[in-house]
Amino acid sequence: MSKMGSIKINKTFKKDSWFKFIGPCKVKITSGLISVLNKKFNDSAELIIKKNKALPVHFLEETDLVITGIEDKIIELDEIKTKDRVSLSEKIKSMVLERKKIKVLIIGDLDSGKSTLIIQMINSLLEFDNKFKIGLLDLDMGQGALTLPTTIGLGTISEPIIDIKTIKTEAMAFIGNNSPSRHMLRCIYGLIKLLDKIEDIKILFIDTTGWVNDPAARAYKTTKIQIIQPDIIVNINNRIKNEVKIYPLLIPFMNIYEIIPIEKSNNIFPRTREMRKTLRENAYARYFLNSKTKTYNYEELSLINTRLNLGKPLIPSFKKYIEEKLGIKIIYSEISEETLLIIVKNSSFISYDDLHKLRPQIESSEIRLYGLNEIKGLILGLYNDKRLLGLGLIKEMDFKNKNIDIFTPVEEKISQINFGSRTLTDDLKEKSYLEF
Template identity: 30%
Template sequence: AILDGDLGQSDIGPPCTLAYAVVSKPVTDLFNLTADDVFFVGVTSPSKAVEKVLQGMAFLRDAVFKRGSEFVIVNTDGWVEGEDAMRYKARLIEEIKPNVIFCIQRQNELAPLLNLVNNDAPVIRVESPPTIKQRSREKRKTLRELGYIKYLRNPKVQSIPINWLEIEDREIAHLFSGNFNNSKQLEKISRVLGVKPIHFAETAEEISIVIGKGKWVDAEKIKELEDILGKKIDVRVKGQEEGLIVALYNGADEFLGIGVISEIDYRKKIIKILTPVSEQFSKVIVGKVKLDKNFKEVPASMEKVCQVES
């Protein structure tokens, strides 16, 4: 079996995932393999989710051996520069517990990493072929976008009531937890902020507020509302979540595929997801990568709205 641990340049699974495939015959390109299992991380670099990547790699390694595979080839990512990268790779080696370690390098740049590793496995150093050029950031992005297109082919919009789903995302989950039917509280919020929310949800510690597209809220008004209500106020603009990549799982917690958030209808409490997945799904894990309508990566933000009006 081959375990693909390269989030940003995934060959076996969709971008932003770890995956493995059981191989029964020689292959010339891992991109043509079909994943037997996938672990969604939701980012394109392990530097943004070290613990989750380590968890996913251990999970998939165990899954491979449960299938009866005699050996596993683990393909890791190219993040090796800097102390954080070295510590991550050392922890990955400790987690995977390989029998043999192959180091593909140009000028012994992996020596500091090997000094950190507490593993008795033999190390085989391989010189990187000079004919293989290092990919630029833009080239890597372009290849990821081809991956999104591959795994989002022939999509349809699925509209699912929020309360039917388990949503693994703090920002979105908070928008639909607690009380959101307090009309008096809504009036107070509208009066202080100077804009009527299209949706709000209140818990014991926090109030999450959604305002319409094109609306702005003065940072001082948010602070004033926090002082009045004695709670943290989180203000978002409708549409911030649109384009975020998601992973879809069934009731048995099996990965079904990826999708993109098309819209959240706050009035009807429905989430609309563009996906080729036709099976029923019950869990949605929201990633940090945002795609446009052509599945090109664009900057993602779900930050609090604190701009001062000008």
């Protein structure tokens, strides 16, 4: 199709044809019947496809559409492979009839179509029996559609969907970063806590990150498989000759669990690193839209996953020695067996070699120096009685009075702060990684 600007067009599509619609666009059916990820739509139905999203549409009848968008973002799909997906759906149905509950774990690389496959399976199962209680355990803290970036979560589904964001979230666990690689223990703990809440769910789908192809990923995914003990593991990968390639991390489990290979679709809408970053930042913007800055005395709260408040103040003479040695003015400092923690106004001119000058006088295993500008924007998990209430961002810290200003939509009383390791700018753009 020729390139055009944003327009409104009327178009007729033939029965049994397939097209991919790339957002942003709006589609209205004036006559006919379509299927989107196994959910059916007929006359007068409307679909809104957002920017950086795409949906495959199967025309079950000759169908007339009114399309508002960009015409060259409507792409005809030559070959749609559905046989292995239909077989998977039938396998799940038969297992559900045999057993009370089943767990289906999805393993795949980035842009392999894990979430799309889950939606297709959910809709197929609900068409088979709309009384099924289906759950989604979303373990992707970077690109998960169910929960916020830096979290994982559990949701339940009772009607067909085309977007995971419409699923009701039942519980969340705070990880604190958008990747599991530096927070594997937090991820495993969060997984265990969420699995405790699946008692009433008949069919549980588990979506995972696209981190699959290095030794650390193998160890991480292996531990998750051992904890989850799935009834089915779905392996989404490319086909080589006549077989779908099995990820190396799954090879040890081939005689333990039922592993079903699914060929990666050629019609997945790939997302660049920048697109993924934009989607996360849009999620932050929506979440913090109506937030307020609240002040808490952090000595009255439990502080988790931080070096703060673990030690004792430096004696004045040693504090003066450090200031003279490094040429700095210390705002706050404390020392423990683990850490010498130093806070200054601006840390940008202090190097690792500078800190190493203190080593002969320091018995602590690490020396950490932070500027106030580094700490600002650090993401936090806010809790009351071990229950995650929501997220917050550090706005300011008053170390003299032990106060912390937190930007958050959370209204309830908090008793615990879990420190993350991702910082955001004032306009909610991703800034840097920081372990405070």
